[in-house]
Amino acid sequence: MIAREMFEQFKQRFGPLILRADLPSDNRIFVFVDPSSVKYVCQHIFRDLDARYVATIGADDRPYSGNFLVAHNFAFDKQHLLCSLLVPLPPQNPTIDSISEMVPAASWAEREMRDLVGIEPVGHRYLKRLVLPDGWPEGHHPLRKDVRWDELPAGFDPDREFGFDEPPEGCTVVPFGPFHPTLDEPAHFRLYVEGEMVRGCEYRGFMVHRGIEKLAESVMSYNDIPMLAERICGICGCVHNVAYVQAVEEAAGLKPPPRAEYVRTVMLEMERLHSHLLWVGLACHIVGFDTLFMQSFRIREPIMWMAEKISGNRKTYALCVVGGVRWNITPEIKVELRGVLDKLESEWTAVVGAVSRDKNIQKRTRGIGVADEGLVKSMGLLGPVARAAGVDIDCRRDHPYAAYDRVEFDVITAQGADVWSRILVRAKEVFESIRIIRQCLEKMEDGPLQLEIKDELPVGRIGLSSVEAPRGESHHFVITGENNRPRRWRVRAPTYQNLQGVPAMIKDQQIADMTISLGSIDPCFSCTDRLETIDLRSGSVKVWSQEELLKLARQKVDK
Amino acid sequence: MTSVIWSILGGVANVGLVLLVAPLAQGILRRITARIQSRQGPPLLQPYFDLLKLLGKEDIESGEAPVMQRLAAYLGLASVLTVACLVPMGFAAPMNGAGDVVLLIYLLTLCGICTLLAGLAAGSTFSLVGISREMMTMITLEPLFAIALVVGAVHIGSFRLDTVLRGSVYAAQGLPWSGVLMLAVMLLSFQAFVQRVPFDISEAETELMEGPLMEYSGPKLALFKYAQMAKLIIYSALFVTLFAPWGSGLIFPIGWLLFWIKIFVLVLLVTVVAATHARYRIDQAIRFFAGLMGVSFVALILASYGY
Numbered sequence: 001m002i003a004r005e006m007f008e009q010f011k012q013r014f015g016p017l018i019l020r021a022d023l024p025s026d027n028r029i030f031v032f033v034d035p036s037s038v039k040y041v042c043q044h045i046f047r048d049l050d051a052r053y054v055a056t057i058g059a060d061d062r063p064y065s066g067n068f069l070v071a072h073n074f075a076f077d078k079q080h081l082l083c084s085l086l087v088p089l090p091p092q093n094p095t096i097d098s099i100s101e102m103v104p105a106a107s108w109a110e111r112e113m114r115d116l117v118g119i120e121p122v123g124h125r126y127l128k129r130l131v132l133p134d135g136w137p138e139g140h141h142p143l144r145k146d147v148r149w150d151e152l153p154a155g156f157d158p159d160r161e162f163g164f165d166e167p168p169e170g171c172t173v174v175p176f177g178p179f180h181p182t183l184d185e186p187a188h189f190r191l192y193v194e195g196e197m198v199r200g201c202e203y204r205g206f207m208v209h210r211g212i213e214k215l216a217e218s219v220m221s222y223n224d225i226p227m228l229a230e231r232i233c234g235i236c237g238c239v240h241n242v243a244y245v246q247a248v249e250e251a252a253g254l255k256p257p258p259r260a261e262y263v264r265t266v267m268l269e270m271e272r273l274h275s276h277l278l279w280v281g282l283a284c285h286i287v288g289f290d291t292l293f294m295q296s297f298r299i300r301e302p303i304m305w306m307a308e309k310i311s312g313n314r315k316t317y318a319l320c321v322v323g324g325v326r327w328n329i330t331p332e333i334k335v336e337l338r339g340v341l342d343k344l345e346s347e348w349t350a351v352v353g354a355v356s357r358d359k360n361i362q363k364r365t366r367g368i369g370v371a372d373e374g375l376v377k378s379m380g381l382l383g384p385v386a387r388a389a390g391v392d393i394d395c396r397r398d399h400p401y402a403a404y405d406r407v408e409f410d411v412i413t414a415q416g417a418d419v420w421s422r423i424l425v426r427a428k429e430v431f432e433s434i435r436i437i438r439q440c441l442e443k444m445e446d447g448p449l450q451l452e453i454k455d456e457l458p459v460g461r462i463g464l465s466s467v468e469a470p471r472g473e474s475h476h477f478v479i480t481g482e483n484n485r486p487r488r489w490r491v492r493a494p495t496y497q498n499l500q501g502v503p504a505m506i507k508d509q510q511i512a513d514m515t516i517s518l519g520s521i522d523p524c525f526s527c528t529d530r531l532e533t534i535d536l537r538s539g540s541v542k543v544w545s546q547e548e549l550l551k552l553a554r555q556k557v558d559k
Numbered sequence: 560m561t562s563v564i565w566s567i568l569g570g571v572a573n574v575g576l577v578l579l580v581a582p583l584a585q586g587i588l589r590r591i592t593a594r595i596q597s598r599q600g601p602p603l604l605q606p607y608f609d610l611l612k613l614l615g616k617e618d619i620e621s622g623e624a625p626v627m628q629r630l631a632a633y634l635g636l637a638s639v640l641t642v643a644c645l646v647p648m649g650f651a652a653p654m655n656g657a658g659d660v661v662l663l664i665y666l667l668t669l670c671g672i673c674t675l676l677a678g679l680a681a682g683s684t685f686s687l688v689g690i691s692r693e694m695m696t697m698i699t700l701e702p703l704f705a706i707a708l709v710v711g712a713v714h715i716g717s718f719r720l721d722t723v724l725r726g727s728v729y730a731a732q733g734l735p736w737s738g739v740l741m742l743a744v745m746l747l748s749f750q751a752f753v754q755r756v757p758f759d760i761s762e763a764e765t766e767l768m769e770g771p772l773m774e775y776s777g778p779k780l781a782l783f784k785y786a787q788m789a790k791l792i793i794y795s796a797l798f799v800t801l802f803a804p805w806g807s808g809l810i811f812p813i814g815w816l817l818f819w820i821k822i823f824v825l826v827l828l829v830t831v832v833a834a835t836h837a838r839y840r841i842d843q844a845i846r847f848f849a850g851l852m853g854v855s856f857v858a859l860i861l862a863s864y865g866y
Contacts, residue, residue, distance in 0.1 A: 174684045196688070196841065288756050288838025294596035360757065360837050511688060512840045 002026040003081060014041060019088075022462075027399065028250070029083045030462060038087050039097045042072055046103050051076050051083065052393065053105040053380040054466070055492035057477050058113030060144045061088075064460065064487065068094040068119055071477065072106070073464065077398040082464050084477075089119060098124035105380030108500055109492070116143040131206045135160040142214060149211065149218040162204055167192045171199050174511065178207060182286050182515045187523070189502075189514075196510045201503050213489055221484045222248060222457065226320045229476075232491060233524055235278065238271045238317050239469040240476070240491060245320040246401055247478040248486070251463030252322075256451055260324040262444040264402040266337075267310070267319050267327075268467070269433040269440075273344070274303045275470035276426045276433075279522045280351075283423060286519045287364045292355065299347045302340045309333055322457075324450030334441050341434050352427045365420040369505045369517030372417045379501040382494045383472025384429070385521050387413045388421035395468035407439040419520040426470075456484070469494055471522045495524045569653025570644035577643040581788035582606035587823070588791075588830045595834040606788065613781035621774050623682030631680060632779040635673035636786040639793060642666045646796050647724055650815070659718040660708040667704060670790065671697045677783070678771030689770020692841045696758070699848035700751055704797075706855040707741045710862040711801060714738070724800050737862035742802045744851045744858070749798065749825070750832055751848070753791045757836040758844055795825040 003023045010018060010031060017037040022030040033041050045051045051074035061069040068089040075082050089096060098121035100107040110121040111130035118141035121127070132142075137155035141147065167173050171192040178186040187205040191198050212232060216225045229244040230237035242264050249256060256264075281296035304314040311317035311327050319325050329337075355361060371379075376386045386393055394411040396404040412428040414421035463478045472494030481487030498521040506517050585606040593600025621628075644653065645663060671693065678690030711723045714735065751758035772783055799821045839847070 172684065174688065193688075196691075284837065288759070289836065290756075291592075291596050291834045294598055298597045358837075363843060364837050364840065510840060510842070 003029040006076070006079070006081060006083070007031070013044065017041065024250075024253075027080050027082065028464060029081060030086060031083070032086045032088065035087050035089055035096060038070075038072070038085070039099055039102070041085060042099045043102055045074050045083065045085070046099075049076070052377075053103045054082070054473070055475050055477065055490065056099075056106050056109035056113060057488070057490040058117035058119045058143070059479065059488040059490075060117055061479075061487070062091050063145050064481075066091060068117065069488075070096050070113065070119060071462075072099065073475065073477065075399070075466070075473075077393050080398055080400075082399060082466065084462065084464060086462075093120075094118070095120040095122050097122055100124050103380075104378045105497060105500065108496065115141070117141055118144060129162075131209065133209075134162040142211075143217075149214045164190055164204070165202050168199060170194055176201075176514065182519060183523075185524075189518075191506075191511065191514065193511060196512070198506050198509055198511060198514055200507060203499070203503070205499070213491065216489050217481075217486060222486070223321045225486070225489070226322075227318055229491070230316055230318065233493065234315060235275050235524060236271060236469040236471065236474070237315060238267050238319055239467050239474045240493075241317070241320050242268060242402065243465045243467040243474050243476040244478070244489065244491075245322055246467070247463035247465035247476040247489075248322050248457070248480065249463070250465060251461040251478055251480045252457040253461075254323050254451060254453065256324050257448045258403070258445050259328075259447040260449050260451075261403040262440045263325045263327065263329055263449070264320065265404060265407070266329060266437050266440045266444075267307075267317055268402065269437045270303055270307055272433045272470045273430060273437075274300050274307070275522075276430050277303070277348075279426060279470070280355075280423065283419075283516065283519055284361070286516045287361065289361065292351070295351065299344060299351065302343065306333070306337050306340050309336070321450065323453050324448070326449070328449055329441070329444065337437070338441065341437060345431065345434050348427075348430055355423070355427065361423075362420055364513075365423060365516065365520075366416070366418055368419045368509065368513045369520050370417050371501050371505050375501055375504055379504070380497045381472075381501045381521075382497050383469070383522075384422050384425045385472065385498050385501070387411065388425045389417035390415045393473075395466045395473045399466045401465065401467060403440060403443075404436075406443060407436050409436050419516055422520045460487075471495060471524060472498060493524060495521065499523060566653050569650070573646070573648050573653055574640050574643050576648050577640065577789050577792050578785070581785070581792045582610060584791055584823070584826045585788045588826055588833075591827065591830045592834050595831070610781050610785060613776075613784065614778050616777035618778050619776055621681075621776075624680040627676055628680035628774065629779060631673045631676035632775070632782040635670060635677070636782045636789070638666050638669040638673065639786045639789045642670075642793050643789065645720060645724075646793055647800055648796055648818075658720055660712055660720050660723050661718070663720055664701070664705045664708065668697065668701050670786065671701065673786075674771050677775065681771065681774035683773060686771045686773050689773075693771060695841060695845055696751065696848070699845055699852060700748065703744060703748055703848070703851060703855055704752070706852075706859050707745060707801060710737050710741050710855075710858055713859075713862045735862070736866045737858040738802075740854055740858035740861070744855050745798060745802055748848065748851055749794070750829060751844070752794045753829060754787060755829055756833040757839045759838060791826065791829065792822065795822040798825060 003026055007021055007023060007029055010021075014033070014037065017034050017040075019032040019034060021032065024030075046053060054073040054075050057071040057073070059069040059071070061067050065088065068091065070087045070089060072085040072087075073082065074085070087096060096119060098110055100110050100121065101123065107124070107126065108130060110124055111127065113119050114121060114127065115129060115131045118139075135157040137153050137157075140153040142151070167190075171194050174191040174193045176189040176191050177183050178188045186207045188203070188207070190202045190204070192200040212228060216228055220228060226241045226245050230241035232240045277296045277300035281293040281300070284290070284292040284296070307317060308314045310329060310333055311319060317327070319327060371381055371385055371389055373389050373391055375381065376389050376391045381389075382393070390413055392411055392413050395401075396409070397411055409432045412425050412432060414425050457480050459480055459482055461480045463480070465476045467474045474494060475492040477488070477490040477492075478486045479488040502518055502521065506514050509517065583603065583606075586601070586603040589605065590600040590603060642663065645666075647653075674693050675690045678686040678693065708723060712718050714737075715722055717723065750756075772780065775783060799818060803821055
């Protein structure tokens with residue numbers, strides 16, 4: 001279905017509630033609706049039209065339009081359509097009806113919007129602080145345009161502790177994190193445990209916010225931001241790099257040259273290869289099977305070397321600029337890459353054969369961490385977690401970008417909805433990635449790598465970009481702006497959604513299964529935590545204060 | 560009188576031998592594991608250096624009950640070494656007439672109890688979960704060894720430790736059915752006795768961050784690690800004595816060498832199993848042990864009828 005047909009449907013149903021609409025292409029639709037109708041419209045889109053919830057974005061648009069802006073993004077995967085529902089809000093005391101009761105997946109995004117932009121979601125059931133540090137004063141919202149990017153608000157209290165909820169009766173609290181051997185990044189799950197069974201949990205994350213979005217909106221320029229974007233994540237950085245650039249290109253109506261699109265596809269798939277191999281290794285490590293952990297890291301290594309040969313770096317490829325890419329794939333690299341892929345394919349076939357026959361691993365992973373189709377829909381779970389539950393979504397096919405519309409591949413699904421199915425899905429996706437890279441190397445046409453951009457990019461346009469990261473869809477939302485930088489850039493990494501499904505996945509399971517259940521979404525906390533200053537470790541015994549630690553760290557550097 | 564001195568000397572020699580060889584066995588284990596995982600692996604003597612390094616570190620008092628923590632570390636290694644005095648290491652058991660098999664069972668259980676004490680002393684949630692797992696494992700695991708010893712005692716008709724150890728589980732009967740059953744049971748549960756993957760559940764680094772040992776560091780950790788390495792040798796020695804005695808009666812260098820070769824074959828087996836398995840969950844492990852317990856009761860009944 002093209003955007004126009006969908007819009008006609010909207011118009012018939014909602015009529016006067018629609019303030020304005022913008023249909024820049026067949027697969028994008030921007031509808032401005034009246035604030036009072038947002039719940040009604042969302043209900044229709046999410047329930048009746050069965051759209052998938054993608055993200056909610058709050059923006060301070062006061063300097064430009066005089067209003068605050070909220071965008072609810074939905075995806076119609078089968079119709080290859082991304083839809084953004086934009087709601088202008090008055091500049092004083094902005095409030096909006098919460099949609100989180102109907103769309104539970106929107107819960108975090110609304111809490112984040114409340115923390116950072118100060119837009120109050122009315123009717124949200126659990127309005128606890130999500131993103132801001134514990135000591136941040138109430139009523140200070142860092143993403144508002146009148147807040148400087150390096151401003152420390154008056155009244156910031158580094159000693160204030162986070163008020164955790166009371167555990168249910170009969171349960172003891174097992175703190176999982178902020179630092180734990182299986183968490184490669186800080187995140188805090190307070191598990192409510194009865195004997196060995198987990199009955200519930202509370203999550204406190206966002207401990208490594210780096211203020212990336214604010215930094216981009218205030219001091220960086222269009223072509224600096226891709227390099228910042230890929231530092232969002234240490235594993236799927238290239239995804240954010242490409243997604244941001246695509247969002248800007250879409251907003252400005254630019255189309256990169258074909259060769260650049262092929263190079264992007266190759267690098268994205270190489271990233272998926274090394275990410276999936278890393279994940280299978282980590283999953284095995286979590287269940288105590290270190291041999292496969294070591295072997296998959298050995299198999300993965302040549303991919304890292306190839307990435308280094310192409311971009312100069314094992315990770316953090318610094319691949320894209322607006323309108324193109326910076327690295328070429330030369331004929332020599334093509335030959336070598338083909339060799340690496342052949343070797344990888346045969347070695348991975350052996351590993352997958354061994355794993356799929358291994359009863360021992362199946363015992364630990366079958367029926368564990370179940371996220372069924374219902375949970376996928378309500379929480380907006382993504383990527384291998386959704387595909388392992390039989391939900392056939394994949395942005396590479398549903399919302400094609402780069403050169404994915406010119407290559408053939410299968411979207412791997414499974415039916416088990418458990419950790420074992422996620423292992424199988426990821427294991428098989430490795431072969432599809434190899435297939436895609438081979439086709440790209442075959443079809444890649446000669447030509448320029450970058451578009452020549454002579455004019456300034458237009459102002460106030462919106463661009464959406466969904467890129468299938470190894471963990472699921474990474475969604476970027478950009479409003480172009482003045483001074484060669486975007487007004488608003490919002491990143492929604494896949495873990496942001498998948499993490500919200502974890503409490504349901506670990507409920508009524510043993511503690512021993514907690515780590516592998518959490519591990520099975522391939523969590524990426526740095527992706528999720530993009531914003532704002534450092535959080536203070538709030539433990540019962542406080543040894544160092546933040547200032548003391550900082551002083552200590554700086555002393556070391558000064559020497 | 561001289562016999563007493565000789566048995567004391569023998570015991571001391573045994574302890575020395577175990578202390579000397581245990582880190583080497585660990586070194587071999589780590590090296591082979593590394594090879595299976597396509598890694599270089601540490602030098603064979605690395606465990607000796609690790610222990611020395613830990614022993615030389617600052618002795619930190621931490622956890623809820625530091626005194627109990629210290630006691631648990633000392634008692635853990637001491638009980639393991641006492642077992643070493645009683646178990647033959649290629650020669651006859653040194654402590655003749657030192658007691659009956661029940662003493663051995665007690666001492667082995669005491670090792671486990673030290674781990675419980677260590678976890679209690681640490682007092683953190685993770686160590687408490689660790690000891691609850693350790694306790695469940697002990698309750699289902701220790702009877703297996705006890706039954707094995709009793710089966711041997713029944714065949715021989717004596718509860719004296721040295722008699723049972725000299726006669727193995729099979730006594731002089733060739734291969735009785737009960738003995739074969741117990742051999743199978745012990746082979747299947749051996750990994751759990753020496754606390755390696757897939758049965759290192761109570762320490763599971765990726766779940767419980769070493770569980771009961773999480774508050775340990777420096778010298779006290781060294782003692783626990785040493786005790787764990789020694790356990791591998793001692794349980795292997797017990798296994799060889801009770802279940803694979805063949806050839807130990809040969810004259811000095813051959814019988815002795817054969818004994819140690821068998822021990823290192825066991826270490827090798829432990830390594831390979833540990834490197835090719837994922838960790839079980841506690842309920843899966845308990846169910847597994849319960850099955851073995853059923854089999855060993857059958858063996859006990861068979862033994863009491865002379866089979």
